[in-house]
Amino acid sequence: MLSRGFPKSEIMLKRAHTGLLIVLFSFTGAVAQQSVPPSAARQNAIDTQTVIVTGSFEPIPLQESNRWVVSFNTQQYPLLYDSFVDYLSQDSSVDLQQRAPGGVQADLSIRGSTFEQSLVLLNGLRINDAQSGHHNMDIPVPLDSISTIEVLHGTGSTFYGADAIGGVVNFITAPPEASEIRIGAGLGNFGFNQQRFLGTYVARRWSEEIAADRDFSTGFIPDRDYRSSAVSSETRFKTALGRSDILFAGSDRPFGAAGFYGDFPSWERTKSWYASGNQQLGSNTTLAFAYRRHSDEFVLFRNDPAIYENNHVSQSWEAALRRINDVGRNSSLAYGLEADGDKIDSNNLGHHARNRTAGYVSLDLRALRRFAATIGGREEVFSGGRTEFAPTVAGGVWLGRGWRVRASVSRGFRLPTYTDLYYSDPANLGNPLLKPESAWDFEGGPEWNTDGNVSAQLTVFQRRLQDGIDYIKYAIDQPWQATNIDSINYSGVEASSRLRLPHLQELGFSYTYLHANQQSVPGLISQYVFNYASNNGVFAWSGTIKRAVNVRNRVGVTQRIGRDAYPLWDFATARADGRVRPYLQFSNLSNTGYEDIPGVPMPGRMVIGGMELVFAKKN
Numbered sequence: 001m002l003s004r005g006f007p008k009s010e011i012m013l014k015r016a017h018t019g020l021l022i023v024l025f026s027f028t029g030a031v032a033q034q035s036v037p038p039s040a041a042r043q044n045a046i047d048t049q050t051v052i053v054t055g056s057f058e059p060i061p062l063q064e065s066n067r068w069v070v071s072f073n074t075q076q077y078p079l080l081y082d083s084f085v086d087y088l089s090q091d092s093s094v095d096l097q098q099r100a101p102g103g104v105q106a107d108l109s110i111r112g113s114t115f116e117q118s119l120v121l122l123n124g125l126r127i128n129d130a131q132s133g134h135h136n137m138d139i140p141v142p143l144d145s146i147s148t149i150e151v152l153h154g155t156g157s158t159f160y161g162a163d164a165i166g167g168v169v170n171f172i173t174a175p176p177e178a179s180e181i182r183i184g185a186g187l188g189n190f191g192f193n194q195q196r197f198l199g200t201y202v203a204r205r206w207s208e209e210i211a212a213d214r215d216f217s218t219g220f221i222p223d224r225d226y227r228s229s230a231v232s233s234e235t236r237f238k239t240a241l242g243r244s245d246i247l248f249a250g251s252d253r254p255f256g257a258a259g260f261y262g263d264f265p266s267w268e269r270t271k272s273w274y275a276s277g278n279q280q281l282g283s284n285t286t287l288a289f290a291y292r293r294h295s296d297e298f299v300l301f302r303n304d305p306a307i308y309e310n311n312h313v314s315q316s317w318e319a320a321l322r323r324i325n326d327v328g329r330n331s332s333l334a335y336g337l338e339a340d341g342d343k344i345d346s347n348n349l350g351h352h353a354r355n356r357t358a359g360y361v362s363l364d365l366r367a368l369r370r371f372a373a374t375i376g377g378r379e380e381v382f383s384g385g386r387t388e389f390a391p392t393v394a395g396g397v398w399l400g401r402g403w404r405v406r407a408s409v410s411r412g413f414r415l416p417t418y419t420d421l422y423y424s425d426p427a428n429l430g431n432p433l434l435k436p437e438s439a440w441d442f443e444g445g446p447e448w449n450t451d452g453n454v455s456a457q458l459t460v461f462q463r464r465l466q467d468g469i470d471y472i473k474y475a476i477d478q479p480w481q482a483t484n485i486d487s488i489n490y491s492g493v494e495a496s497s498r499l500r501l502p503h504l505q506e507l508g509f510s511y512t513y514l515h516a517n518q519q520s521v522p523g524l525i526s527q528y529v530f531n532y533a534s535n536n537g538v539f540a541w542s543g544t545i546k547r548a549v550n551v552r553n554r555v556g557v558t559q560r561i562g563r564d565a566y567p568l569w570d571f572a573t574a575r576a577d578g579r580v581r582p583y584l585q586f587s588n589l590s591n592t593g594y595e596d597i598p599g600v601p602m603p604g605r606m607v608i609g610g611m612e613l614v615f616a617k618k619n
Contacts, residue, residue: 050452053124054150054170056374057157057334057362058324063449066374066406067393068459068494072149075174076504077542079184079612080552082194084139086570087149090554092510093494094151094537096137099594100323101192101587101606102215103267104226106137106256107597111461112155112490112532113166115439116469117155117414121170123247125290128163130342131314132348132419135294139171140249140274141232144182145211147174152492154461155441157413161338161358165412165439165465170214173247175236176200176209179617186583186610190603191218191225194610206237220603222259222263223302228543242280249274256302259600260504262427263413267302271295272592285323292316300425304306308425312349314418316342330366334376335359349422349430354383354415362392372396380413388413388436406459407444413437420469420482428471431482439465443493456497463490471527478506479529488529489517505543512536516561531598550576555580566594581612 051059055067072087085103087517088094095109107115119126122141129135149171156164156383179448182469184196196213212231219225232249254269276290293315300308322336336359343353347491362376373395380388394408416434423430447457465488496510514534535558542552552572559565569590574583584607591605 002113007461024341027082047523052150053172054121054168055071055156056463057159057322057376058332058364063452064372066372066410067395067537068153068406068457070151070153070496072151074143074146074149077550078144079581080550080572080585081143082145082172082585082587082608084143084149086554088151089556089570090508090510090536090538090540091151091404092496092512092556093116093167095558096175097531098602099257099260099597099600100224100226100255101217101225101603102228103137103139104228104253104272105134105257105260107134108137108169109532110151110167110169111463111512112491113463113515114468114528116417116420117165117412117439119160119162119164119168121168122290122335123172123245123276123278124160124170124287124290125320126160126163126340127274127292129294130316130418131294131296131312131344131346132417135270135296135371138251138270138272138294139254140230140251140272141247142196142198142211142213142230143268144196144213145173145234145249147230148169148172151167154408154443155390155392155410155439155463157361157388158376160390161340161378161380162356162388162436163414165414165437165441165463173209173234175207176202178202181615182613183610186585186608188217188608190220192216192606192608194608196612209234209235212290213323219256221601223256223267226253228253230257232407239359240577242282243278243279244275245278247274247276248548257298258302263599264300265302267299268280269297275397284414284606285321285541288318288320288322288373290318293419293464298341310346310348312344314342315370326482327363330394331545333361333365334364335361337576338546343498346422347425348416349418352418352422356380356382370398370424378600382415386436388438402448402450403449405448406443406447408441408593410441412439412441414469415480416469423482424566426479428480434482434505435467435484437465437467437469438482439463453500454498456494459494461492461494464518465490470529470531473525473527474523474553485529491515491517495560501543503547506541508538508540510538530561532561533558534561535565544576550574559560566592568594570593579614581614582610583612584609588601 037373050062052062053059053071055069070091083102085096093111097107099105107116107117110118151169153398156168180202182198186194194215198211200209202255210233214229216227230251234247236245251272256268257268273293280286280287296312298310299305301514318340322337324334327333339357341355345351357378360378365373390411392410396406414437421430421432443459443461445459449455468485468488472483473480492514494512498505538556540554544550554570556567557567570587571589572585575581587606595601
């Protein structure tokens with residue numbers, strides 16, 4: 001049903017959130033006198049295990065997280081992966097609805113959320129686009145500059161604010177370990193060619209990393225060509241204050257957009273400029289700032305731009321002051337202040353701006369090496385005085401023999417994008433009266449881990465969405481209209497397992513089932529909300545053969561709601577070491593004909609072959 005007002009649960013939430021914050025601060029005052037440094041055992045664990053920084057206010061071992069987080073090491077087999085999509089597609093709860101290879105205009109969804117309900121971060125700072133969620137995967141940095149990709153399943157607004165309803169994807173860079181130069185080039189079918197460059201220099205107290213890449217394709221059908229390029233420079237150094245990190249990046253991505261937004265031979269070009277700085281202020285405090293400028297040029301009829309053309313320029317900035325204190329032998333308190341804003345200048349959307357500020361506090365507790373809990377809350381204040389409160393309560397219990405049980409309850413929210421509010425063209429209409437979305441997220445389940453070599457987990461989750469935003473219509477010949485939907489309940493199950501074998505081999509399997517329940521409206525047609533993957537399974541294997549050849553194999557089967565299942569098979573191999581490293585990548589080896597987005601066909605079998613030259617000096 002269409003939305004008619006705010007739910008009573010939100011009114012009750014407003015009355016309760018102040019009490020939660022008072023309890024947290026009161027508890028902190030009671031234990032502050034017992035503050036001691038973290039134990040050496042825990043510090044050693046952080047140094048030797050896989051450590052995550054997403055879904056937590058401080059780095060923690062993956063096995064200790066009270067939330068379900070998936071981590072991908074992008075430095076282990078870099079020649080086996082062609083794009084960010086190749087990594088994320090190994091997580092069955094991540095749905096990447098692509099319009100072209102290489103992630104061109106891909107929509108990211110987690111646990112069945114719409115693409116605008118999933119938050120994208122770069123080193124913990126927001127890069128979601130205020131104009132449209134279609135640009136959230138327009139990552140401004142090259143793939144080679146990224147060290148780790150972390151995916152938080154479920155609501156993350158307590159940690160990161162608006163838009164983190166379905167989950168969060170965090171692209172993370174890391175200091176280089178050695179001075180080196182990598183130069184690569186490749187060719188493929190559909191007129192594909194690519195070039196990559198990575199140069200690093202490591203000195204005693206500073207380092208520099210420069211990365212660049214370019215992918216070009218003439219397209220597998222007319223008006224589906226693309227040219228994607230990105231470049232970045234990241235400088236790190238140490239001062240008396242602590243570590244400093246300065247990142248500059250930019251990207252340029254023109255592409256043929258035939259059928260992307262209706263039956264039109266369209267063309268589009270996006271550009272991004274990004275700058276960020278991160279400064280430690282002692283051992284417990286950090287100050288961070290980021291600025292992003294994104295332009296979008298859209299032509300409805302490629303051969304005649306005069307018929308209809310849009311030009312949008314969005315800008316956003318974020319500043320954050322964050323601090324963590326130990327408040328006991330096994331507890332810590334994280335708190336901070338954040339401010340961000342965005343604006344848009346557009347011939348179609350007009351000229352608009354908005355700002356928001358936020359404060360958060362989160363208490364992390366551990367007891368008897370068996371229990372762990374996180375209690376936190378975030379208050380966000382928007383332009384005009386509206387506020388949103390996003391609490392999180394999560395916990396875990398170790399049962400012995402590698403078994404653990406986790407559970408969490410959290411709340412998230414999302415602001416409408418400027419496209420949702422103001423866009424207008426022959427096929428789509430915005431709605432300036434849209435209200436923000438909000439959702440309660442519940443999850444829990446067991447996990448099993450034996451020394452990191454064998455692990456498995458099962459999670460049951462439910463998301464209760466209020467005032468969800470979708471584009472709807474009641475007849476095929478009508479335009480899509482942005483509208484609030486009263487309530488939609490999502491229920492699902494995630495299951496995954498991992499087995500580590502000798503010679504760096506790893507087997508992984510993940511499966512996600514999802515069902516959305518909404519009171520039906522006769523004749524209503526949904527554009528985005530009901531295009532989720534109801535069943536998604538992924539099997540992946542990677543490893544090194546005779547210490548000389550790296551191999552990766554992925555087989556996935558996806559079934560979208562109301563459509564037939566389709567399989568996709570990807571395979572890649574590359575020389576493991578040496579100065580000259582040839583590689584070969586196959587995507588859609590099964591030559592499956594499929595559409596992630598209705599009306600937008602994807603290419604069949606694609607082959608890329610190339611070579612990388614490595615000139616390295618170990619420090």
